[in-house]
Amino acid sequence: MSTLKGRVWTFGRDVDTDLIIAARYLNMKTPEELAAHVMEDADPEFASKVRPGDILVGKENFGCGSSREHAPMALKGAGIPVVIAKSFARIFYRNAFNTGLAILVAPEAVDGIREGDQIEVDLASGQIRNLTTGAEYQAEPLPEFMRALVAAGGCCRI
């Protein structure tokens, strides 16, 4: 269960929560509604291109900006199981785990993975394999209680 395999979409640094889900859609609050507009201001086609199981790779400070839990909800709603980045903004980090979206800090992996690569992620060990290039990377392993949160699908579902 903790191994995920998927196709990669890459983004730059400082991906903010307005990019992940624009405020004009915050009059909605279900993952399904929000997923229809995920990453829209970064790439208007993204919601139609992304498939369940796809993985997001960002650079530094992913998820900066507002405290909207709608951001991890929109990503999860689009079927994205994990986001990998060099660093995450603080509130997004909390919210991701609280809503059951896995996130991994793995700077080398971010540098070595390109858009469209197929990768395999072991959440338990933090191992990331790039199936396209064969390269392997180690992410900071998730603390046990955070893995439990993700497995349960979020804080309030334990």
Place this chain on the structure above:
Amino acid sequence: MAMTITEKLLARAAGREAVSPGELIMARVDFCLGNDITAPVAIDEFEKAGFERVFAPDRIALIPDHFTPSKDIKTAGLVKQMREFSRKHGLTHYYDVGRVGVEHALLPELGLVGPGDVVVGADSHTCTYGALGAFATGVGSTDLAGAMATGEVWFRVPESLKFEFTGKPGPYVTGKDLILYTIGQIGVDGALYQAMEFTGPAIEGLSMDSRFSICNMAIEAGGKNGIIAADATTRAYVEGRFRREPFYAYSDREAQYAAHYRWRAEDIPLMVAKPHLPSNTQAAAELCGVRIDQVVIGSCTNGRLEDLRMAAEILRGHKVHKDVRLIVIPATQAVWQKAMEEGLFSVFLDAEAVVSAPTCGPCLGGHMGILAEGERALSTTNRNFVGRMGHPGSEVYLAGPYVAAASAVAGHIATPEQIGARRAA
């Protein structure tokens, strides 16, 4: 053990003698809040988790400010959910249209948060209350649901950064310029997970309103909280207003900081942050000539009485440029009323600006002044991300109220001096 003010407040809330950076603690929460975007999700989580009661009905504020007065049917539904939850649980601090204001201006004004408090809010700009000498930080809706039920929340104790401003700011330079300068220097993740402590003579000389602007934008550098230790200005603001006992804490002389920045306030010019990051800063005078379509004066950063007075000082006797729309949004009903009584509205109306009811409105691209593709705004708000105020092809420049008002008159980015205003330092 020597501690910073942030560490002292967290230790107190955790019921401990001392804490140090990196530790995970369970802290008692003095006050928590949610808004019309985050509270409905928190209420859903609260109910899904099977919680039956809130920890204290008088320690939770639910503030429908973002899309208020409700801009569409879906928003009206969200506010209705907040209203019903507040009634069901007997919440003391639910504020509806006619009483509501932008949350981070409203809570300090009503005396709901004060020195020594530990406050969590499901809104990233909760860090504003650090200006009162409180520990205040933004969390998500699930954390708010937990806090509403238990009155507790976990934290990792942050390292502290010290920002010391010496000297005295130059003419027209406000707290907004100091914080934009800071973010420009350290970047949007320059204080990631850390406490930002602001000190020095230049900070001591600032009004409360200017201090709120500074702490408000700590999150724009990734900070966990911004904080300014209380002094005579804070005490004067809090007295007769704060509804609980204040607790005054101060950093020890030997407290540890991850970094110490020291800047001369007189070296800091009027600042502007260019699209699309608050760290993309430049001196306002150097951007003179950047044409604008709209100016917004308001928000939890700069929608307080002092901000409106500053704008009026510049606008008096001028007209807003014919190609510019100026939208003024007093942050709360009390600010609105005082501005009206002081005659500021006459200045705005004579200048051909529009004055809105208190709301977040255009700050987050909600309503009351959305930008079309290719349009450019100069705004006293705190974020200029892609699409923040409307179409993803629009642009937002951030500045303080003096530059905003001067730019509205000029039709392009301008300092007060550039439109002929003069003031001694």
